[in-house]
Amino acid sequence: MISKTTKLGLTVSTFASVAFACLSLFTPAAHGGPAEATGGAARMYPGIAPDQIEKLSSGDRIKTVTAQRGSMTAIWEALEEGEKVECLDCIPSVEPLMYDADPRTREIAAWWLRRRIFGVFGPGEVYERTIKRLSSDGNPKVRAYAAEALGEFLLAPGVEAVALAVEKDPEPTVRAAAASALGRLNDDGRDAITKALGDSDPRVKLAGLSSATRVNSFSDVSAVAKLLGDGDAKVRRRAAEALGSMNAKDSTAGLMALAKNDPDANVRNSAVHTLGMLRDPNARPVLEDVAKTDADSLVRDQAAIALRRL
């Protein structure tokens, strides 16, 4: 998503955009032709038809589109198709994209960089700089983006760095980004996810919940179950869903209480659905009651389906 603040002059800017677009029709930006797009791949993977073969960017194309900072999808495509393009000179223009306003641009920039053998992981290079930014940059947005990037890099030193940020960073957005990064790293960061679940800020809790269901080694069901009583409905809703994903059979009591009494219909909906997933026969009376009496028809639907699963 891109954001542009506009108070006036939409027509002017709109027309300018159109004019730019149409001008671009005649100045295609460093696009390789078909031979360039598949030539190297075709040589290394002979016999694959042109409509099926992996396309390849060139170093020139990566440098051009990243320097222009114009089209997001052109950047995404150039980097995606540049998976195997060893372009050392591209690295300086791709690194800043890890701090772009667009989250997908940030993501794919880190994705491309982490696939490099040279120029990224050496002393003083991109990876080291990213860790330093997370720990010491004065701008919380930069720290948050650095945490995201470390998640995308999927490397072990990043675990320690983002786990520390979950615990210590004063800014909730940074702690949330760090908690999300642990999910990408598939690592609980020595209880950092549990710490995120106990954070005071709901954004951090939500990020922790998302990671809790994605990290193989995470099994702190009680930390998730505690959030069924959270003051934020979004957190309660997501906690109820997470308990279903974690097959947390001993959380039935808390879920039944939510299903019956939570003022938020979305929370009741998720709690009822999870009760169905857990298939605990003790939930039958509650589900029968909800199926008949809940004020929300979608909650009643979920209760009827949950009853069929018991």
Add this chain to the structure above:
Amino acid sequence: MRHLSGLFTKTRVTALVLVLGAAFGPSAVVACGSSEKEETSVNVSAIVFESRAHTVIAENGEVSVNVAGGNGQVLDYTRYVPGAKLRVLSPPRPDGAVRNLIEAFPQADLNGFDVSFDAKQVVFSMKRDPNDRYHIYTVQLDTGEIHQKTGGDQNDITPIYLPGGRIAFATDQMYTPMGTRADEYNHSRQVTQLATISIDGGDADRRLASQNLSHSVSLFSRHNGKIGYSRWEHLGGVNDVKLFEAAPDGAQMTAIAGQHGKPSNSLVNVRELEPNVFIGIATNRSRTIHAGALVKIDARNHADPICMDAKILDKAGHACLDEENVQYELLTPEVPTGAGPSPVGRYRTPSALPDGRLLVSWADGAVNDLAEQSLTPPNFGIYMFDPATKKNQLIFDDRDMWDLNAMAVAPRPEPPVIGALTARAPDPGTPVRIGSVDITRTSLTDRVSGGMFGDGVPLNEALKAAVKVRVIEGFSSEAAKGVTMFGLTMDEGAAILGEADVNPDGSWLAEIPPYLPVHLQPIDKFGMSIRNQRLWIQGMPGEDRRCIGCHESRTQSVAARAGNPTVAEQRQAQQFLAPVSDRAEISWSLDRTKYPDAKPKAVVQDILNAKCASCHSGGANDPFAGKTYSVTQTTPGTGTTQQYTIPYLDLSEKPITVVYDRMVATYPSSYVSLFFPATLEMGMGMGAAPVGEVPPKWAIVNDARNSALIKKLNVKAPDGSFAYGNPAMHPEDKGVTLTDEERLQLVRAIDIGGQFYTRQNTGFVPFNDTRYAGQAYP
């Protein structure tokens, strides 16, 4: 926050048309242009379509346009913008009455829908608010009564009705002990798979299909009661979107178009017009918002007159689907099938009207990345496209939204109900049977060169030399913790489930774990791959996925060479059912600092250390000692340079220059030495022009027989013959003996994809809670 309303006016469209008209001439604009003045006669009482938002104005006046979110993927299931409407237009013409079936959910987004066979109900995918997921709902067209059918912590999208009261859809539900399939190529995003529910039971009847490594999307109903869908195929150097079908129980996933040529990289948004004839969109996967040219896809068996006669309904006994000779007709030839700017707009989501005309979504303009950032996102409206005149006729256009996926509200024949091909409640531990009646049968015309095939022989000749079939499991980054990529290769993670014996009659038979995506390699007596299958195959528990040959003709019957049963059937299937931890994975090396508990079973570096490194690590005995080539990085602006040196051939585990605080696993010199030359060839060295003599391509992924390393080593078969004709073997010529198994490991490591990482060398452990209890993935 409010959704865009009345912000964009006709001025925008006019401006674009004017400029485009100047660029391409008025005829190009007119060709696919619309006429709002013409009377529209759709001949149905109503149509349903979804209007999706793309623009939001925040309280502070900030305008956010989300055209492209998700469109770097095959589908945009994460492109949430609030404000969608599920609309009924009756009668279907510009002045028809419009009602929104999801009025009660102003924060909702939609992701696909379908009209029931009796035209009384609509099933749709909706995310009700920013904190929700996409789930499946139904709505009665007469009463507007809405029911929720699925819930939980996953996205369920693009639902369709199946005969017999079921609904199929795509889901990113996590259902393996490894986690949700996460295509590393797609930045490890959760992959969507097929699933079904019953209309009455919803999630209580939820069933999951076998898995692919990349997205399955854009479902459509098949005339035969099966699920049609677009499947993103990513396997090594293959990266495209084909058409597939699957039985309602998830069994028999097979290609129906796009495997043997197509006019674009991707086929999406497909509907079936008549048996085995489809209408869809031909486009590029990236930068097009999945919009493209209208394409008619004719997969009928043109050689069989019964198949071509629409009046003959009973086609039993006839192979009427000819996926190998599909004919494509681009109905809108001016529209690009690639990612370039269109001079005449682009199309999305066609569907057929009873009289043969098409309901389409069409937007004027370039409809690619040129429009994504402006405040003029492409404006998709609903049109009727007449294939005879190639003209669009406006039916409805909300200029503030994308109007998509129009379908006639008209009853249609309910396809036959296909009984479950596998057990209704399958024991997930029941294996899948795979095999061939006669592996030499093939309709493919590839040539195979290298090793015993010299300069090349036709594939059908080469297959006569097949002695085994290698069955390779694929996995992605969900199964290899900390993997940054699987190596200097485009291939995914791999494990060899087994190598099945090819019997004298060409038959082979094996049992493998269900659900898993696998691909096959027939191998010669030297253990080298003859052909690398470039399509994932998979099966449900208890499913039989035996084929006739090695991609035999699908429209001809082929008898077993020596009658039935085949020798393989008489000998019983070979069992390739080892648990994950015991599967044959070939790890290149092991970083004991990073993965102290990892216990890989086969490590290539161990072989190299024991048998090769003493001479190939820069020492006195090294014939290439001191020989290197380099690549140099120049930082723009500062002009500073950094040079990286790569050994010509160093088979030691000495780490290549990039090390961070001794913690980051780096590639050993052996891996970089062997695979980097092919990587340079792949990227053609652009941006990293090497200085110095680049060595031969020591190792070419998927192609051991043409890899310089294997040629140098040579391979001796059990019958005493040599792969490359001459008996010279290395390192035996230097007094060092490589065992046959060690040699074979090097061959396998290259043939299965040249991966550096495996599950075993990354310390993979399944989820450690009970969420998959009862799901036995052997």
